[in-house]
Amino acid sequence: MHVTLVKPTLGRTERDDRFIDEARMEPLQLGVLAGLTPSGVDLTLTDDRIDEIDYDAPTDLVAITVETFTARRAYEIAAEFRARGVPVVMGGMHATLLPDEAAEHADSVCIGDAETVWPRIVTDAAESRLAPRYHGAFGVPQPGVMPRRELYAGKGYLPVSLLQFGRGCRHSCEFCAVTEYFGRRHYARPVAEVIAEIEAAGRRDLFFVDDNLIADPEAARELMRALIPLRVRWVSQSSIDHVRDSELLQLFAASGCLGNVIGFESLEPADLRAAHKGPNLAASARYAIEIATLREHHLQTWAALTLGYDHDTVASIEETCEWAIANRFTFAAFNVLMPYPRTPLYARLAEEGRLLYDGRWWLHPEYRFNHAAFRPARMSADELTKVAWACRRRWNSPGSILRRAFDPATNMASLERLAIYLAYNPIYRRESFKKQGMRLGTR
Ligand code: B12
Ligand code: SF4
Structure with missing residues (x-):
């Protein structure tokens, strides 16, 4: 099982096809998702603010974190992976606030925090039975878990x-x-x-x-x-x-x-x-x-x-x-x-x-x-x-x-x-x- 974690960039500038953020900071939510991932699962962290996304690299699940400002780019990335038959799950602030919109672009949407549901999402994806929605409980961040x-x-x-x-x-x-x-x-x-x-x-x-x-x-x-x-x-x-x-x-x-x-x-x-x-x-x-x-x-x-x-x-x-x-x-x-x-x-x-x-x-x-x-x-x-x-x-x-x-x-x-x-x-x-x-x- 291979999971690709993605942080989308904002968009494009007059000069560049894709905004490369020089002041970029670590994407904590992806580090936390990685920490919550069951052992034995391979992970790639792709940060669209610096990495060129390899849509053809073999992977079994793509997980995208979505904020309102990155929603448009997140949906573009999802479309590329889905066109290649790779299931996409979205989560984060925007996907939680507008799950119906996110669901138009993803196979599955996580509403709320990942801590209580992410291991199940990964297992369900491995068994090809991803549910359309998962409801994560809101609560104390990452109990007992270190970001990777x-x-x-x-x-x-x-x-x-x-x-x-x-x-x-x-x-x-x-x-x-x-x-x-x-x-x-x-x-x-x-x-x-x-x-x-x-x-x-x-x-x-x-x-x-x-x-x-x-x-x-x-x-x-x-x-x-x-x-x-x-x-x-x-x-x-x-x-x-x-x-x-x-x-x-x-x-x-x-x-x-x-x-x-x-x-x-x-x-x-x-x-x-x-x-x-x-x-x-x-x-x-x-x-x-x-x-x-x-x-x-x-x-x-x-x-x-x-x-x-x-x-x-x-x-x-x-x-x-x-x-x-x-x-x-x-x-x-x-x-x-x-x-x-x-x-x-x-x-x-x-x-x-x-x-x-x-x-x-x-x-x-x-x-x-x-x-x-x-x-x-x-x-x-x-x-x-x-x-x-x-x-x-x-x-x-x-x-x-x-x-x-x-x-x-x-x-x-x-x-x-x-x-x-x-x-x-x-x-x-x-x-x-x-x-x-x-x-x-x-x-
Ligand atoms: C740190 C931070 C920043 C940092 C960025 C850090 C970075 N890594 O790049 C800085 C200061 C640069 C920044 C900038 C901006 N930010 Co900011 N930022 C935050 C802040 C305070 C914390 C985010 C964080 O790391 N949380 C910790 C992680 C662990 O939690 P999380 O992201 O909520 O993720 C959890 C769940 O949502 C879920 N989850 C998240 N993604 C996924 C994906 C999947 C697949 C699954 C299953 C689950 C899941 O699981 C995680 C663990 O439970 C949030 C506030 C917030 N509560 O989100 C605002 C926030 C995200 N920012 C916001 C905004 C508006 C901005 C700016 C646009 C401000 C501006 N005008 O310039 C910019 C641009 C952002 C951009 N994309 O370029 C808004 C977004 C509102 C919205 N509706 O999307 C927020 C919510 C603040 C607010 N008060 O409204 N930001
Ligand atoms: S004080 Fe609280 S509710 Fe008000 S802007 Fe800050 S985080 Fe949001």
Whole structure:
């Protein structure tokens, strides 16, 4: 029995037939699927962001992980394998949220987490009796299972190990797919398993890809206390309320945290209220106190900003960009607000008749990466696309990179931090420029 695990790329650029992602990170879900695979099964990990897919290589089952942005490419890949008689199973965020759509392109769809069903899927495929649907229980990540990281060798991933402490989040932001997937539940792994995984991975630089690392603050504290003796450097994603918990903040700094992705989203309280962005509602004006506190602890910040809420104008978005540069964040993402399927935002915009691209932008041949897919309230979709792109260009300009570097509290707090800042900012700059306006899928 041979199984091929596939991570699709986003699509194609003006220059290249297939987007090769220079800033690619290890595909943790495929490492986990490999770890869950019964022994005696041969595995190939094919990452379409770097590998040329060999559709003719003999294999008995192809397993594709699907996000909304990679759905179009995932369906193209599936069609090639199925045309050669190879069964395809799909899973992941998008396949779980829209199983009927995925089922049009696959022999089988896994809804939910793989942990409880993947061994059965492989056995059923080996016995040629793959069911059309499998329902995986949502729960604690990979109990007793290590991701098979040796499969990542030679693929040129960034030298950072991805791992998960917990999954899910207790908040319910209007635009977020995670709440739809996990239903406001949070599941954390036993700390001892996480520590054993870190020791086995043998790397000092870690990215906890939790949806919200502090969703359960007590569990997060326990994790961080256990990280202190390991002397690792790590980053994660945390909602802004962690900044108001001084014990938690001290543990972040003491356990080697360089910083967090923080969803600031917007500077306009009315938009935060409309988006049900709970953790941000108690924040100070323009997050001034929270940012000062993060700086006191020398934490670097990756600011996630979402552009196109109902109070946004071209001018307010430009001002948000200036605010981010003035705060000298380490990284920032200027994301256009996206109606992801099955989110409350999607339902609201559909009801208000504001969705573009027939409501299924992820499959629409005219849709382009980073373009607005709905009609904003106070500008046109085209204006939103253009101002978001202007923010990305401004943020990634050499002047902005230099200006942000000069911050003794964060990016210059140590040589090591400055080295990371200077190594990654140019990579993200190049990748942002390449991805802008890319076609989803390759045809
Ligand atoms: C880490 C991460 C990233 C990393 C990428 C890491 C990498 N390896 O390349 C970075 C920061 C680069 C990133 C970028 C983006 N991301 Co991202 N990311 C995540 C995050 C936080 C964790 C993903 C992960 O590794 N989870 C750990 C694994 C083990 O869990 P899993 O993927 O859920 O897989 C489990 C199950 O789903 C299932 N499963 C998954 N695949 C398959 C396949 C089969 C066959 C089977 C049987 C089961 C199965 O089994 C697994 C184990 O239980 C998720 C949030 C989330 N909860 O998914 C967002 C998330 C996937 N990202 C999201 C987005 C929007 C993006 C961006 C588009 C943002 C942007 N505007 O640029 C980009 C582009 C992504 C791309 N494809 O290029 C959205 C996607 C929404 C959607 N509807 O698809 C998510 C869900 C975040 C959110 N809050 O909504 N991301
Ligand atoms: S806090 Fe973050 S992970 Fe939680 S629901 Fe909101 S956007 Fe999603």
